[in-house]
Each structure stands twice: as structure tokens, then as C-alpha cells.
Amino acid sequence: MRILGVDPGTGILGFGVIDSEGGKVKMVDAGVIRTPVKENDSTRLKTIYDELKTVINDFKPTVISVEKLFFSQNVTTAMSVSQARGVVLLLGEQHDLQLYEYTPQQIKQAMTGYGKADKKQMQEMVRIVLGLNEQPKPDDCADALAAAITAAFNMR
Numbered sequence: 001m002r003i004l005g006v007d008p009g010t011g012i013l014g015f016g017v018i019d020s021e022g023g024k025v026k027m028v029d030a031g032v033i034r035t036p037v038k039e040n041d042s043t044r045l046k047t048i049y050d051e052l053k054t055v056i057n058d059f060k061p062t063v064i065s066v067e068k069l070f071f072s073q074n075v076t077t078a079m080s081v082s083q084a085r086g087v088v089l090l091l092g093e094q095h096d097l098q099l100y101e102y103t104p105q106q107i108k109q110a111m112t113g114y115g116k117a118d119k120k121q122m123q124e125m126v127r128i129v130l131g132l133n134e135q136p137k138p139d140d141c142a143d144a145l146a147a148a149i150t151a152a153f154n155m156r
Helices: 041-059 075-094 104-112 119-130 139-155
Strands: 002-007 012-021 024-034 063-067 098-102
Touching: 002 041, 002 139, 012 041, 012 139, 024 041, 024 119, 024 139, 041 075, 063 075, 063 139, 075 098, 098 104, 098 139, 104 119, 104 139, 119 139
Parallel strands: 002 063, 063 098
Antiparallel strands: 002 012, 012 024
């Protein structure tokens, strides 16, 4: 099964594609989609749509795992990221992808056994689980891979 993990963001959106078979996971591709801060929101959202659509068309996942939003303070950032998340959910629906959504705490719990793990711990566990030589960077990419791995673990 091929799973696309997404860490939504407007400035930087992380994505990670993994294959899950027989309890083992393997990274297929991962990266980030960046949009310039000075562009208007509609242009940035279109860039996210177009580039993520290309990822979906190129790698043909059947499942999408998206990190849920958790903001306690910055409403402006929350609104912007929510718009990007909406684009991700729309693309998943348009491509008939099975949707899984996890909070950051659920992903940390699945990856490390501790719901308050820090970024370094998460990156290291992603590296270990996927058998990579180096930790995936930037954080957004590692978070997207962690979302995909969490879906793979939960589907077993």
C-alpha cells in the first residue's frame, strides 16, 4: 500500500510517500512545497494544489495521512494553515484517497511511545523506522513521513 503523508503549511508544506507491506515501511519520496511569503494567499494555495497534485499523479498513493492542526495562540497562522489543509483534503477527495488524520500528539505517540517527544526524537525515529542513513530534513518533511508511518502502523 502506498501512503502519502502531509504536514500542512502555507509557507512550507511537507510531504512524504511510503510503501507499507507486511508490517514493513519504505520511503519512496519526500520533500517540501515552498511558497513565497510575498505572494497572495490564492496564488500560494494554487501552488500547493498544483505541486501536490503532481506528487499524487507521479506516485499514485491510495491513502493520505494528514496532520491535524493544533494552535493555541496564533489565529492568523491557524487560518492560513487551515486553508492549505483544505487544499490537501480536497486533493485527497478528488483522487479517491482513503483519509487518515492524526494530531501531532497521536503521531508522536505512535512514533516514539511518548506524546510529547521533541523534533529531534521524531526525526531520529523516522530515520530508524525507514532505515535511512540521515534524518529527513527539514522538519516539515520528517513530520509528513511520520504522519504516513502512523497511518501504516494503525492500518496493521
